Amino acid sequence: MATVTSKRRLIATFVTRILTHYRIPFHEQVREALDANGIDYRLIHGQPDSSEAAKGDLATLPWAQSVENRPIMDRGKLVWQPVWHEAMASNLVVLGQENQLLVNYPLQLFPPRMRPRLALWGHGRNFQARNPKSRAEQWKRFWATRCDWWFAYTDESRRHVESLGFPPERITVFNNAVDTGGLQRLAAVVHKAEIAELRARLGIHGDTVAIFVGGLYPEKRLDFLVAAADLVRGQIPNFTLVVVGGGVDNAKLEALATTRPWLIVAGPRFGREKAALMQMAKLFLMPGLLGLAVLDAGVMGLPVVTTSYPWHSPEIAYLRDGETGVIVEPWEDAEAYATAVVALLTNEAARSAMSSSARRYAGAFTIEAMAERFAAGIAAALAAPKRRD
Secondary structure: OOOOOOOOOEEEEEEEOOOEHHHHHHHHHHHHHHHHOOEEEEEEEOOOOHHHHOOOOEOOOOOOEEOOOEEEOHHHOEEEOOOHHHHHOOOEEEEEOOOOEOOHHHHHHOOHHHOOEEEEEEOOOOOOOOOOOOHHHHHHHHHHOOOOEEEEOOHHHHHHHHHOOOOHHHEEEOOOOOOHHHHHHHHHHOOHHHHHHHHHHHOOOOOEEEEEEOOOOHHHOHHHHHHHHHHHHHHOOOEEEEEEOOOOOHHHHHHHHOOOOOEEEEEOOOHHHHHHHHHHOOEEEOOOOOOOHHHHHHHOOOOEEEEOOOOOOHHHHHOOEOOOEEEEOOOOOHHHHHHHHHHHHOOHHHHHHHHHHHHHHHOOOOHHHHHHHHHHHHHHHHHOOOOOO
């Protein structure tokens, strides 16, 4: 990390619309690393809307500042966060690259001499956009280069930001990750008795278990998942599907489970319970939008079975088709998906080899490395002059 020389401690402020549970270790480690380099790291987050709250994965930190997100227009399509004073008192402000965040625009419009250094954090584009030429995507591109530094989720994000004309030397690729080390440590201390008790409590029977861990919303394609699971169950009578997570589609999933005793809707689970549930499974199933879940699955040795869904998050790059998991084509074919699942569940040698590869590959993407890269980028952004163009 570049050393920042200053007679006073510099302030880097990270503004996020909401704070999710899985980001806690990241922010803690960044704060620690920057403190050692004489930089105060401040975190400001807003409150969730009803659909975000339904996921049950929100969090806070005792040292973070919570503000009230103020929705503008119906259903909060635009959001104002009252962080202006805190932003202007900072030396660097990191903003989420989201069209709906209104506070971004006045900060980006201010002449550089009148504002702090600005950095954007994000994907570079909306990977879930159905129309890349839509007004929303054109708007996102317009504002994407109006900052001093960029924090890109992956190399794919970096390539996109560079293609817009942003200087490559001002881009930090932090390789978005989750606390896979923490999950591994929890899995190592979970006792067999805990797993057995959890099995009994949730009514999980048999050893042929697959798991889904993620938000329950339309892009995850839960109807498709259950349809494919029906076909798997027809070929493997003791097959059980465990769904972990919360969201707007929870009621729909629970309704489907009423006629499928082998479909276990476990709700949001964290810590030891999440580790224990994943230890029961042989495969990780996510036919819809796939993102960071690929890393959790990998470090637990679970091959991921997904599809060639066109709107995955950029972390789909972490999945190696045929080596750490399977990407089924065509993505609309539930029968093809079920066939891939059955093939792995009934071939222990192939599944074991894929499991070993998944552990090895996912182990390279750690929250520690992510926090280190991000903290180094913060120091570099503070040391660099503001952009003038």
